[in-house]
Amino acid sequence: MDLLVATAIIGPVVAGIIVYVFRDFRVRVLVVLATALLLGTNSTLVYQSLPFSYSPAPNFLFGFSLVEIVTLADFGLLAFFLYAGLSLKSRVATLSALVQVFTLAYLEFALLPHEEITPVFFVDHMAFIFNAFITFVGSAVAIYSLHYMERYRKIHGPRKARPHLLFFYLLSFLGIMNGLVFANDLLLFFFFWEATTLISFLLILLTGTPEATRNATRALWMNLLGGAALVISLAVLAARGNPLTLGHLVAQGLAGRPDLLAAALLTLATFTKAALLPFHTWLVGAMVAPTPVSALLHSSTMVKAAVYLLIRLAPVFQGTTIGQLVALAGGFSFAVTAAMAISQTNGKKVLAYSTIGNLGLITAAAAIGTPLAVAAALVLSLFHALSKGLLFLVVGNIELGVGTKDIEEMEGLLRKMPITTLISIAGMISIVFPPFGVLVGKWLTIEAVVRSPLVLLLVILGSALTIVFWSKWIGRVASVTYQAETRKEKIAAAVLIPLLALLSSAILASFSLAPIYRTLVAPYITALYGSPGLIAPDGQVLSRIGRFAPWEVFLILLLILLATRAAFLTMRPVKVIPPFLCGENAQEEPQLQFRSAQDVPTEVSVGNYYLEKVFGEDFLSRRATPVAIGLLMLIIGVSTR
Amino acid sequence: MNLVSLARRRSPWIVHYNGSSCNGCAIEFFAALTPVYDLERFGVVNMGNPKHADIMVLTGGANYRSARVIRNLYHQIPDPKAVVAVGVCAGSSGIFHDCYYMLGGADQVIPVDVYVPGCAARPEAIIEGILLAADLTAGSDAGGKRHLKR
């Protein structure tokens, strides 16, 4: 047990240090591959011994106990934050760091006369789900970055790229995340939480441009604010004489005596980390960093830490007013960010808003807290990680290939980078359409929140808008200039393999939703509530109120492909002719043109609606932020009753 | 008579182009679509899109500038297709004959299948012309007089 936990947490960190010390490309390749292999094997072993718990011996390292080491590390981290806050002249960051220092000191030295906390680590099926996709998506991102960072360095120069730093952060991040999902001791959890804040700050800062500094500062103060809420919540728990473990918090919730103030403060912390409204700006700003960073921050790790905590807390929220309010805030984030995404031309920003939206959706489901809702939240987390990780990597590749992340300029991409484009189209379809996992999660969420009308309305509006912005994007990359020739695309294996791995896993996992649900999700929910929320007999997912059989829709997809193929053989188009331009077609090669006024040949150019007036970023942000702040204050306020 | 030619005869969709004309014939053509004459009872729909059309209805003759448009529209109509030249202008450039910019009738640019005479051509004649063209698209066994028996 100890070995499994240690490997998951310390292994990647050590690998990161090696990469940092030996700044050689070949070493990097070797270490990254070895880490992926190690983590993969480790996850398999973890799965086989689920569920288990582990507490390190009192004289853990050189006679110090783990608690003492972590306490020391905590203060070290906070000292760094204080320094960063001061040197970046961010008042909120400094203040939050100070609050954290004092609260932590009060907590450690006045409230907790160091009682025994057992178990320190607790690994159940839910922790494993997160561990699995951290391992899988994280490894894919790391492998992809090997090649990506080399190209990035060629384009942007070594001063901006700094691959050894990136890999150091990236790999240690995986370890920290594993620690976060394995920890049962809340102080340990707090340490890992702060460590993710640190690394995300450093990752955004990586390129060192003024814009990166600005956005990293924003990420820092928002996350530190959340950290402060987290540590205050721990102090509240301790002051009321509770042992500081996640298990105890959940048990209280299940017993119907939830500690609402602590839960509300934890919610505030998760909102900052998940970048839900009103904290959405930091995640959007994090887009300045190189692609692997955004992929890692957004899809699999960082932001998932927040929803991990929320899903854990689901039993606490179940049936409480706070739960309803949190669900409302989550649904609100989902709907608003989906609307904002419509007005974005920057592909990475669309991805960012979509991430926030999905986190909002997961939050809404988790806060409802019924077995079905928890099932929805877990299914969404898992599939969103796969699909979104894929999409980030694909966009990174497009950006390097055609030098833009502007959606409008992706016109005709199908001819320029056919392989990447096809993968990206498949990825986008997998994130919003049936029969793929994310949509199943959305479907489950709607069925789970059906008893909370306002949340429901927001989720419904959000999902309609989601379809719009994804379709717009798919349409743009799939649109082809008349008769432009298809280029052969050269794509490195180190790029292609992670992409294909993520894509095929998203598809396969969607196809085998029922077995995955049975083996991974159901045990956790059954252990928690005594009933599995959903039953998943062969090939179907059944709840008490609805059902879905993925294979039926997969069959249709297969039929479509077969029929199209058959159509190509039997009713192959005999002629390819240019589009209808009122008979005024001028020239067709290389650019389609029509004759405009006074016979001037004019290029045909088409573009998307962005509907700025209705869905503009600033316009919505200015209106939605106060509402979101109000909701958060309401949550805290209600919890003190 | 097989199903395909029946369907072709019963469903002629139209793209209309108004070349060098006094607009008289164009107005008469649209009159044929109105409730009084109701071209749609023969399945005729004015699609305004060559890619959906079977029959091209030309009113007015071709001049040097419109020739390319006429040609382009004609080529965008998928086979089988037929062309109806409505009015003497479309037939032989009519009152615009000898104008410096005229090429002549529509048949100077594309092959015309049916000429509907008149200045302006009457809606009844236009209807008959379109149905004749529809019969042409249906193939040789069409028996062009079918519609007139009704």
Add this chain to the structure above:
Amino acid sequence: MNLASWVIYTVLTVLGGVLAGGLLTGIDRKLTARLQNRVGPPLLQPFYDVVKLWNKDRIVVNPMQLLYAHTYLFFTAASLVLLVLGRDLLMILFVSAFASVALVLGGYSVDSPYSQIASQREMIQLAAAEPVLILAVVGAFLTTGDFTVSAIAGHPTPLLFSLPLVFLSLLLAVGIKLRKSPFDLSTVPHHAHQEVVRGVLTEFSGPYLALIEVGQWLELVFFLFFAGLFWATDLRLAVGLGLFTFFLELVVDNISARYTWSWLLKTAWVGGIGLAAVNIAWLYL
């Protein structure tokens, strides 16, 4: 349900859907003509059209159009089949939304200004109608306690009694989905409006257009079936309600002018969602 009966149901549904959809479209055109004091085309006109299109020359602007046409047709057919098989109504709606998106992508796939504009509009129509439709499903759930069509259809009292306002909003959404005036922004079936030529269909022609045409029949049947669910206690009444919806859409189609996209969105989101929300609110209370 075993595989054989599954296949039989599917084949029968699709065949029945195509026949019924074609006939209804024929009736639509005939009645529209009569409303305009015309004779109108024969009842079988839609079938003539499709047979003719099927035998036209096969031209495309780009071969991807084949994929989109098939996706539209198959997903529409799938949503109808799943409806008949009594699956989860919410999931069925998502499947049918995918069908519309296939049409959007088809419009996008060529660089024709007309079909691209229409694609945007089709998407706005999707965004306008989808929430209203989902709310209708939610209303059905709140009445029957189940999301599956089989359970909703087996409910002892007609849904219409508890969901009158939801039904009104559904009528609105169906109008949008069937692209009937005043919601015919993205493409116009069989009329002489030519603002964006024929919208998303502009660059589809011949047999590929025929596929989409058949898809639109199935879509018509699908939504009438959906409306019919609101009085599912008696088959005759269900059919009657479906037909009532059909005639109502037809009349409205003939007496209204086209909306702009912002009006459409406002009508659907304020009017449609508002009506449905009021109705659903009283179910909660």
